[in-house]
Amino acid sequence: LGPGSLLRLGTGCYNRYIEATITGLTSCIGVDIACDKTITNKLLNEAMIPTPRGKVARDEEHAVEIAQELGGKVVVKPCDGNQGKGVSLNLLSEAEVRAAYKVAENYSNNIIVEEQIEGRHYRLLVVNGRVEAAAERFPAQVTGDGVHSIKELIEIENQNKLRGEGHEKPLTRIRADQVMFNVLARQNLTMNYVPEKDESINLRDNANLSTGGTAEDVTDIVHPDNMRLAERAARVLNLDVAGIDIVTADIASPLIVDAGAVIEVNAAPGIRMHLFPSHGKRRPVGDAIVDYLFPWHRRHSIPVLSVTGTNGKTTTSRLIAHTLHASGKKVGLASTDGIYIDGALVDQGDNTGPVSADVVLSDPLVEVAVLETARGGMVRRGLGYSVADVGVVTNIAADHLGLDGIETLEDLAHVKSLVVETVSSKGYAVLNADDGRVLAMAERCPGKVILYSRSPNKEFLRHLSEGGRGVTVQHNAIYFLEGESRVQVAALAEIEITFNGRAGYNVENCLAAAGALWGLDVSPSDIARGLTSFDSKVHNPGRANLYTFGDVRVLIDYGHNPEGYQQILNLARGLDAKQLIGVVGVPGDRRDEDIKTVGGICGQFDKVYVKEDKDLRDRSPGEVSRILADAAKAARPGLVVEEIACELEALQKALLASEPGDLIVMFYEKLAPVRDLLFNYRSKTSSAKSRNFASTGELYSVNLSGGDQRLNRK
Numbered sequence: 102l103g104p105g106s107l108l109r110l111g112t113g114c115y116n117r118y119i120e121a122t123i124t125g126l127t128s129c130i131g132v133d134i135a136c137d138k139t140i141t142n143k144l145l146n147e148a149m150i151p152t153p154r155g156k157v158a159r160d161e162e163h164a165v166e167i168a169q170e171l172g173g174k175v176v177v178k179p180c181d182g183n184q185g186k187g188v189s190l191n192l193l194s195e196a197e198v199r200a201a202y203k204v205a206e207n208y209s210n211n212i213i214v215e216e217q218i219e220g221r222h223y224r225l226l227v228v229n230g231r232v233e234a235a236a237e238r239f240p241a242q243v244t245g246d247g248v249h250s251i252k253e254l255i256e257i258e259n260q261n262k263l264r265g266e267g268h269e270k271p272l273t274r275i276r277a278d279q280v281m282f283n284v285l286a287r288q289n290l291t292m293n294y295v296p297e298k299d300e301s302i303n304l305r306d307n308a309n310l311s312t313g314g315t316a317e318d319v320t321d322i323v324h325p326d327n328m329r330l331a332e333r334a335a336r337v338l339n340l341d342v343a344g345i346d347i348v349t350a351d352i353a354s355p356l357i358v359d360a361g362a363v364i365e366v367n368a369a370p371g372i373r374m375h376l377f378p379s380h381g382k383r384r385p386v387g388d389a390i391v392d393y394l395f396p397w398h399r400r401h402s403i404p405v406l407s408v409t410g411t412n413g414k415t416t417t418s419r420l421i422a423h424t425l426h427a428s429g430k431k432v433g434l435a436s437t438d439g440i441y442i443d444g445a446l447v448d449q450g451d452n453t454g455p456v457s458a459d460v461v462l463s464d465p466l467v468e469v470a471v472l473e474t475a476r477g478g479m480v481r482r483g484l485g486y487s488v489a490d491v492g493v494v495t496n497i498a499a500d501h502l503g504l505d506g507i508e509t510l511e512d513l514a515h516v517k518s519l520v521v522e523t524v525s526s527k528g529y530a531v532l533n534a535d536d537g538r539v540l541a542m543a544e545r546c547p548g549k550v551i552l553y554s555r556s557p558n559k560e561f562l563r564h565l566s567e568g569g570r571g572v573t574v575q576h577n578a579i580y581f582l583e584g585e586s587r588v589q590v591a592a593l594a595e596i597e598i599t600f601n602g603r604a605g606y607n608v609e610n611c612l613a614a615a616g617a618l619w620g621l622d623v624s625p626s627d628i629a630r631g632l633t634s635f636d637s638k639v640h641n642p643g644r645a646n647l648y649t650f651g652d653v654r655v656l657i658d659y660g661h662n663p664e665g666y667q668q669i670l671n672l673a674r675g676l677d678a679k680q681l682i683g684v685v686g687v688p689g690d691r692r693d694e695d696i697k698t699v700g701g702i703c704g705q706f707d708k709v710y711v712k713e714d715k716d717l718r719d720r721s722p723g724e725v726s727r728i729l730a731d732a733a734k735a736a737r738p739g740l741v742v743e744e745i746a747c748e749l750e751a752l753q754k755a756l757l758a759s760e761p762g763d764l765i766v767m768f769y770e771k772l773a774p775v776r777d778l779l780f781n782y783r784s785k786t787s788s789a790k791s792r793n794f795a796s797t798g799e800l801y802s803v804n805l806s807g808g809d810q811r812l813n814r815k
Contacts, residue, residue, distance in 0.1 A: 113461075114467060125394075136183075150334055167214040180212065181209050187280070197287065221348065223352045226344055226370055227340070227344075229342075230336065240304065240308045243301075243302050245295070250292065251292050272310065280305060311371065316379060334366055343366055344367035405490055409475070424627065424632065431468040433462070436452060438452075443467070453473045472485070477504075480516060489520065494521060502692055521542045522545050531550075533609065550564070554612070570583045572619070590632070593611075614632070653762075655756075655765045657776075662691070662699070663695060679761070701732050701736040703729070704732075714748075715771070726746065748770055756782060
């Protein structure tokens with residue numbers, strides 16, 4: 102996440118953050134304590150853990166006084182430094198202390214002067230209260246060849262492929278700075294000195310890898326007492342991941358016996374020394390940290406249900422999300438009309454791509470993700486998730502052909518089969534057995550398959566005979582079939598959006614949703630409760646919503662391809678209307694032949710108002726509506742077809758022209774303005790229709806200057 106080392110592991114309510122080795126569970130106070138070396142030493146001393154004697158110097162003169170008071174070699178370091186920056190060791194003279202103080206001042210306003218503990222330098226890594234690795238660390242040094250100077254030897258060593266900038270490689274490049282110059286000066290050396298062959302030159306006193314040091318793994322020889330001491334030190338500071346720096350004669354002996362001490366506790370310890378020691382065994386400490394964040398018995402990712410297909414994606418996704426929410430789950434839904442987190446809209450608009458999926462999967466409230474997965478996002482940027490527990494494919498029909506290199510239905514099926522291919526090996530693909538292209542995807546599924554069908558065919562029956570799961574309609578009810586088991590889920594008459602079974606496409610959507618929920622182990626009773634409580638206008642806005650205004654009804658839908666149009670018309674013809682009046686349009690990015698096909702279907706209306714989407718999608722004004730209108734007229738000579746660019750004006754005209762018993766079928770571009778018009782119309786129907794229509798010929802004026810085409814009541 103971003104240019105640094107911040108990572109988010111897991112998804113939804115299981116996600117955990119980690120930056121370097123600071124986890125989302127790390128105590129902020131613990132980090133603050135570890136960053137203040139004086140408080141760290143105080144707490145460790147109170148816990149009877151040995152630390153160096155020392156004080157914070159008020160100024161340079163005070164630093165000299167403290168050094169003299171301590172006697173012997175001292176260390177000067179920043180109180181709140183890290184990675185060995187500004188640290189000077191082996192200081193004996195007043196001049197050395199003063200020089201070291203000036204260096205440390207570059208890193209902190211508070212400088213510690215403390216006694217130097219003699220011995221070897223070790224780092225013990227504690228994760229979740231347990232030592233996972235230990236390393237002996239060695240200061241940066243070069244070995245002479247009798248030819249090159251110290252400066253040149255450093256340049257040669259920095260060409261080592263294992264050395265890089267910062268933490269990018271197992272070792273860090275050696276950098277010359279004032280601390281190094283001071284260390285060399287104590288040895289009466291300069292950067293121009295040419296060491297003899299095999300002569301080792303220490304470049305620093307501190308053994309941090311970040312200043313060019315190296316390490317050797319010693320995990321297997323750490324004395325148990327020293328392990329317990331390191332683990333106590335981490336507990337005292339309330340750190341879940343900590344690097345305990347110890348100086349002692351031999352880590353294989355008890356620290357107390359050898360007069361060793363804990364010289365520092367690090368809240369964000371580097372782990373390169375354990376992953377890539379210069380000598381010794383590599384330790385998988387990264388695994389230990391991840392195992393701590395995600396214990397074996399705990400999930401690391403929320404269930405993902407991905408829904409694709411040409412038609413029915415949105416309704417199926419909404420059905421699934423509604424049912425899961427009704428069963429008590431915190432659901433994240435990304436769909437055509439927006440992103441919803443636990444039922445609350447967080448972003449409105451088309452959210453069917455990988456960016457929207459990431460919003461859902463990264464939300465720590467979400468317990469299960471329902472992702473409507475459209476063609477465009479898959480082609481341009483992928484899925485937005487790695488594997489799904491359930492992948493649903495509703496159907497493959499002509500839509501978006503000619504876009505993004507997708508020219509045929511086979512191309513479209515190939516793209517959408519990605520949802521099936523990325524189903525978990527333990528998951529389910531839920532496939533429409535009535536669609537041959539969808540059914541053929543079964544062989545691509547790494548997991549198991551659930552087939553659904555309104556009219557079971559031989560492939561569906563063969564699947565059942567082989568022990569597979571199936572969802573179908575029997576006796577006007579949805580049933581789960583598996584082996585000898587036959588479980589009724591819900592009667593179609595109880596599911597509003599099926600219009601008592603007359604909306605065949607919504608019956609299919611219910612079968613798909615039920616199958617997906619079955620694949621997620623939701624109980625049949627919970628599935629039934631979800632399907633039967635699904636209110637079309639509330640839970641499925643803009644999809645086959647039927648409004649009644651006295652003797653006139655309006656059916657609105659988002660159908661925008663031939664198959665979608667035909668399905669809605671099939672439903673409309675079953676609703677016993679006197680006349681079918683169409684308010685129709687097609688997005689401009691569809692092929693001319695698809696627009697003409699829709700126009701031919703519109704010939705089934707008794708009267709047609711052709712409107713045009715506000716988003717022309719690179720078409721000329723009036724181009725799409727003319728193609729559509731001409732095709733409708735050709736399909737049914739004598740059909741009354743009127744072109745009205747604004748969809749609100751077209752709907753208003755249809756309402757004005759409607760007669761008792763008529764059914765207006767509206768295929769909209771923008772739902773909110775259409776619903777506003779209908780709600781306002783409802784409020785005027787009872788008293789004002791005859792009066793206003795007779796006197797003015799219209800009920801609303803349409804303000805086209807605003808971006809959302811809102812209506813002003815007169």
